[in-house]
Amino acid sequence: MSTPANKPLSMSRRGFMRGVLGTAAGTGMLGALSACGDDGGSSSSSGEGDSGRLVFWHNYTQEARVNFMREVADRFEESHPGTTVEIEVVPFPQFPTKWPAAQTAGNLPDVTTVLPEHAVSMWQAGALHPMDPVLEELGGSSAFVPGLLDKAAAYEDQHILLPHYVHNRLLAHRTDILADAGVSLPERPTWDEVLTAAQATTKEPDQFGWMLKLSAADTGGGYLLWMLTHSAGGRFFDADGTAMLDTPEVKRATEFLVEIGHTASGPGQVNYNINDNFSLINAGTTVLAEVSGAEIGIAAVDAPDIADKLATTFMPTDVRPGNLIGAVSLALPKGKNPTLAQEFAAFLYAEENYVPFLHTIPLFMFPALASANSPEFFAEPTIAKYEATAQQTLAGVEEGSPPGFEDGPNPYTGPVFNSHAIEQMLQNILVGGADVDSALATANQTVQATLDDISSRLG
Amino acid sequence: MTSRLDSAERIDSRSEEPAPALAGAPPSPGSRRWYRPILRWLDRRTHVLLVIPGVALLLGIVAYPVGFNVWNSFTDRNLSFPTSAWVGLANYERVLTDAAFFSAITRTLVWTFTSVAGQLLLGFIGAIALQAVRRGQGPLRLGLIIPWAFPSIVLAYSWKFMLDPIVGVVNDVFMRLGLIDQPVAWLGTESTAMPAVVAMNIWFGFPFMMVALLAGLQTIPVEHYESARVDGANFWQELRHITLPGLRHVIGALVVLRSIWVFNNFDFVYLTTGGGPIRATETLPVYAFQIGWTNYDIGRMAAVSVAMLGVLVVIVAVYLKVLRVDKED
Numbered sequence: 061m062s063t064p065a066n067k068p069l070s071m072s073r074r075g076f077m078r079g080v081l082g083t084a085a086g087t088g089m090l091g092a093l094s095a096c097g098d099d100g101g102s103s104s105s106s107g108e109g110d111s112g113r114l115v116f117w118h119n120y121t122q123e124a125r126v127n128f129m130r131e132v133a134d135r136f137e138e139s140h141p142g143t144t145v146e147i148e149v150v151p152f153p154q155f156p157t158k159w160p161a162a163q164t165a166g167n168l169p170d171v172t173t174v175l176p177e178h179a180v181s182m183w184q185a186g187a188l189h190p191m192d193p194v195l196e197e198l199g200g201s202s203a204f205v206p207g208l209l210d211k212a213a214a215y216e217d218q219h220i221l222l223p224h225y226v227h228n229r230l231l232a233h234r235t236d237i238l239a240d241a242g243v244s245l246p247e248r249p250t251w252d253e254v255l256t257a258a259q260a261t262t263k264e265p266d267q268f269g270w271m272l273k274l275s276a277a278d279t280g281g282g283y284l285l286w287m288l289t290h291s292a293g294g295r296f297f298d299a300d301g302t303a304m305l306d307t308p309e310v311k312r313a314t315e316f317l318v319e320i321g322h323t324a325s326g327p328g329q330v331n332y333n334i335n336d337n338f339s340l341i342n343a344g345t346t347v348l349a350e351v352s353g354a355e356i357g358i359a360a361v362d363a364p365d366i367a368d369k370l371a372t373t374f375m376p377t378d379v380r381p382g383n384l385i386g387a388v389s390l391a392l393p394k395g396k397n398p399t400l401a402q403e404f405a406a407f408l409y410a411e412e413n414y415v416p417f418l419h420t421i422p423l424f425m426f427p428a429l430a431s432a433n434s435p436e437f438f439a440e441p442t443i444a445k446y447e448a449t450a451q452q453t454l455a456g457v458e459e460g461s462p463p464g465f466e467d468g469p470n471p472y473t474g475p476v477f478n479s480h481a482i483e484q485m486l487q488n489i490l491v492g493g494a495d496v497d498s499a500l501a502t503a504n505q506t507v508q509a510t511l512d513d514i515s516s517r518l519g
Numbered sequence: 520m521t522s523r524l525d526s527a528e529r530i531d532s533r534s535e536e537p538a539p540a541l542a543g544a545p546p547s548p549g550s551r552r553w554y555r556p557i558l559r560w561l562d563r564r565t566h567v568l569l570v571i572p573g574v575a576l577l578l579g580i581v582a583y584p585v586g587f588n589v590w591n592s593f594t595d596r597n598l599s600f601p602t603s604a605w606v607g608l609a610n611y612e613r614v615l616t617d618a619a620f621f622s623a624i625t626r627t628l629v630w631t632f633t634s635v636a637g638q639l640l641l642g643f644i645g646a647i648a649l650q651a652v653r654r655g656q657g658p659l660r661l662g663l664i665i666p667w668a669f670p671s672i673v674l675a676y677s678w679k680f681m682l683d684p685i686v687g688v689v690n691d692v693f694m695r696l697g698l699i700d701q702p703v704a705w706l707g708t709e710s711t712a713m714p715a716v717v718a719m720n721i722w723f724g725f726p727f728m729m730v731a732l733l734a735g736l737q738t739i740p741v742e743h744y745e746s747a748r749v750d751g752a753n754f755w756q757e758l759r760h761i762t763l764p765g766l767r768h769v770i771g772a773l774v775v776l777r778s779i780w781v782f783n784n785f786d787f788v789y790l791t792t793g794g795g796p797i798r799a800t801e802t803l804p805v806y807a808f809q810i811g812w813t814n815y816d817i818g819r820m821a822a823v824s825v826a827m828l829g830v831l832v833v834i835v836a837v838y839l840k841v842l843r844v845d846k847e848d
Contacts, residue, residue: 157812160598181599266685277793327684327704330796478813491796517600
């Protein structure tokens with residue numbers, strides 16, 4: 061006998077269609093009711109609901125900077141009633157893959173922090189608004205450190221970004237180990253002086269004069285060779301997109317780096333990347349390291365004993381110092397609230413927000429705004445303690461440029477460094493035993509192919 | 520008494536009857552005639568309607584991305600430039616003339632087969648050993664599956680640290696044991712980088728194999744072993760004639776699944792070596808990543824991924840063929 065429990069399932073086509081239509085109608089009604097109950101707040105994703113919603117991506121992962129940015133956003137919300145600032149932390153390693161996906165999905169943020177080479181790619185892809193209205197609001201080009209906008213922000217007659225803060229690559233060293241080895245470094249050391257110091261402080265198997273970081277997973281090796289090439293008076297490519305890795309300057313810089321790699325660096329140098337710097341210095345594994353003030357600032361907080369033993373010089377000088385500027389910048393992607401985005405970007409530079417932000421991690425960030433180069437900035441205790449490092453950074457910012465930006469922002473820099481042709485070339489020489497000339501010739505071909513690709517797209 | 524069959528037949532026969540005309544509706548004998556057979560056919564096969572949403576979802580989330588990827592492989596789509604154009608087979612031509620692509624295929628095959636073989640062997644040994652444990656099998660099983668539970672980034676950096684030539688524990692232990700005279704840069708030397716990442720992958724993947732094989736072992740009737748022992752069979756004979764045949768299907772499914780996963784694995788290799796040194800560990804996923812996400816060359820990356828799909832289809836087809844032959848035997 062059939063019971064309700066074991067009654068066979070019976071559904072006709074009409075029953076099924078009635079069920080589907082009923083479910084669809086119910087869902088539609090619920091959706092309509094939900095829309096009626098929506099107060100137009102920050103959760104809305106389109107139309108009127110977006111009028112007060114601003115999305116801000118930044119790369120600041122440390123707690124102090126994250127909290128400070130939230131406080132700035134809260135103040136902006138207070139001064140702009142009805143506005144909601146949504147912050148998403150997007151570390152720079154994720155940024156190159158995240159913005160294209162967001163652009164495809166129509167979800168670009170309104171404001172973002174960005175590296176200059178990424179900003180050029182975004183500009184090429186039509187993902188950015190110009191920053192000129194914000195620049196005007198701030199008082200024009202003279203508001204920034206002299207020359208900085210030409211070196212990092214001006215592209216195709218527009219300012220595609222504005223530097224939020226700057227720093228310069230320096231050569232840090234452990235003063236205690238250098239003193240034990242009986243060597244010292246002047247403030248602007250030559251290549252020979254650095255090589256001598258690195259070799260003198262190498263005590264295998266656990267202490268190396270200058271542990272190189274040549275992993276192909278980041279651009280540390282490419283940046284280091286660029287600094288040395290810049291120091292030798294050369295460059296990787298010219299403004300017309302011609303590779304120049306086969307020039308004497310690049311060869312000399314490569315030979316210097318290979319000499320360091322063979323005589324003062326250690327096993328594992330092809331696996332280390334820039335993020336390993338702090339632990340290598342902290343452990344005493346490397347005596348010299350190319351750093352920004354950031355590593356000193358972090359050491360001052362996390363490892364004060366080590367920080368007390370650290371000092372910096374300019375990067376080695378051949379015909380000029382090998383300065384490399386880092387310019388973490390603000391840009392305006394084509395989000396949903398361009399006008400509000402301009403106001404928020406300007407707000408980040410406001411007096412009550414700017415220098416206090418730079419002080420969240422002292423020595424990490426230096427002023428891009430000329431007016432912020434003030435006694436107030438230098439009075440911060442850690443910055444005052446490492447005044448030489450601060451002054452070297454500011455001098456380097458004036459003298460140097462971002463990597464590959466000798467003539468200002470261009471579309472070639474990002475792809476050339478991201479191709480990792482330089483890291484592959486250095487690995488070929490140091491691990492694979494290739495000779496410098498043939499390795500440079502191969503890398504030059506790779507870089508030229510990359511440049512040609514871009515040139516053909518640009519017409 | 521009404522049987523299920525009777526009910527089903529009644530439903531079918533009811534749905535065969537023409538639907539009664541709606542009250543008040545004007546007669547239109549010709550206008551509705553064309554789709555009546557379809558409706559009648561659907562009445563007899565309501566299950567087709569039930570399957571349609573699932574199939575549509577599958578097409579949306581699988582076929583669309585695959586189709587979009589194939590389409591991209593015929594264009595010069597680059598994320599740094601707003602427009603793209605049809606370039607025919609140019610991306611494929613460029614990929615197939617790149618020596619690095621073929622080197623990456625070779626390395627991917629080495630990476631996949633050695634990893635899966637190692638995982639299977641270790642997993643099998645672990646499963647046999649664990650089955651013999653009578654007390655505390657649960658905690659042991661839990662302990663052994665820990666590697667599987669950690670995020671790959673944690674595992675990759677832990678292994679990178681352990682294999683570090685200066686502060687790594689592996690060198691220290693090997694030197695104390697007299698196996699090596701001086702520290703080795705396991706991930707920084709061409710000859711040792713691939714074996715090192717494979718060892719790491721075997722360690723990571725064997726617990727999955729072990730748990731699945733243990734479950735398979737527990738489905739083999741104990742009576743088979745008891746009969747064999749009565750007949751005087753030793754451990755190896757039991758293994759060969761009872762255990763392995765009993766696990767054949769589980770092993771087949773595991774090998775196919777793990778091969779696909781390991782073949783497509785990107786994070787372990789990239790996080791530990793970045794594909795280096797000198798491309799010694801550059802597998803196809805890493806190669807595709809370098810093209811697509813560092814150069815933004817989506818068109819060429821799509822061509823690489825289509826080629827990867829081809830290689831993977833060949834591998835799986837061979838596996839399935841081998842399994843089918845085995846089944847027929």
